[in-house]
Amino acid sequence: MGLTTFLSSTVVAGLVAALVSLRTNERNIQITNVTQERAKWRQAIREFADEILKAGRVKDNEKLKLLCAQLSLNLNPFDSEDKGIVEAASRLAAAETTESQIAEFVDRVALLLKHDWDRAKYEASPWFFQDREPDRVSYCEFKRTAPMPPKARPGIKHWIRLFYYFVGLGCSAAIMYFLVVGLNTPFHTLIKEFNDLTKEKSLSAWAEFLSWSLFYGSIWSAAYLWFKGSEKKFLDRWFSK
Numbered sequence: 001m002g003l004t005t006f007l008s009s010t011v012v013a014g015l016v017a018a019l020v021s022l023r024t025n026e027r028n029i030q031i032t033n034v035t036q037e038r039a040k041w042r043q044a045i046r047e048f049a050d051e052i053l054k055a056g057r058v059k060d061n062e063k064l065k066l067l068c069a070q071l072s073l074n075l076n077p078f079d080s081e082d083k084g085i086v087e088a089a090s091r092l093a094a095a096e097t098t099e100s101q102i103a104e105f106v107d108r109v110a111l112l113l114k115h116d117w118d119r120a121k122y123e124a125s126p127w128f129f130q131d132r133e134p135d136r137v138s139y140c141e142f143k144r145t146a147p148m149p150p151k152a153r154p155g156i157k158h159w160i161r162l163f164y165y166f167v168g169l170g171c172s173a174a175i176m177y178f179l180v181v182g183l184n185t186p187f188h189t190l191i192k193e194f195n196d197l198t199k200e201k202s203l204s205a206w207a208e209f210l211s212w213s214l215f216y217g218s219i220w221s222a223a224y225l226w227f228k229g230s231e232k233k234f235l236d237r238w239f240s241k
Helices: 009-058 061-073 080-093 099-124 139-144 156-195 203-239
Strands: none
Touching (some): 009 061
């Protein structure tokens, strides 16, 4: 196979499509298998917590021990917060279970589920939306947290920031629009020209064609990422009013 045939836009498009398909399939496998299994795990933890609370209230200590053992098998034995959940569950077997002990167990489980849900959303989101992996809030830190103050009315900075993101949406959309409209006809002509195997094209012509394709493709991709980022920030700030 000659260099010209290899570099034809059809072959290049096929390679790009294959790479995109591979990445998409890997992403779908992760979301379908890992994320769904973690959803099942969270549901199992909720069911264990419900059964533990019921057994603790009626002082069914034998069942409580069994449930605590099953809960331990679903948690990380090296994590101090996970061990704290099991210890809080075990304390429900005491002769006099106080409401504070029940509240501690519920809070610890809620913090665990909240952290895992945040991680699932983080891992399922597109890479350009990912900032930093969510940290798990410890029970001690949770207890030290002061009550949330009443939500203040949005000030002028809020609306300025909202307008800034809206301008970003408009500018990025305009760039993508003009690239599509302005380059539609020239690129169609070039693709037909370079797919015509009856005409010889020099290596420098191929290099120039691919260079301009990468250049304008990069601009369009950057504008698209700008658009999606501005869209997310605009909607987050709009609905946080």
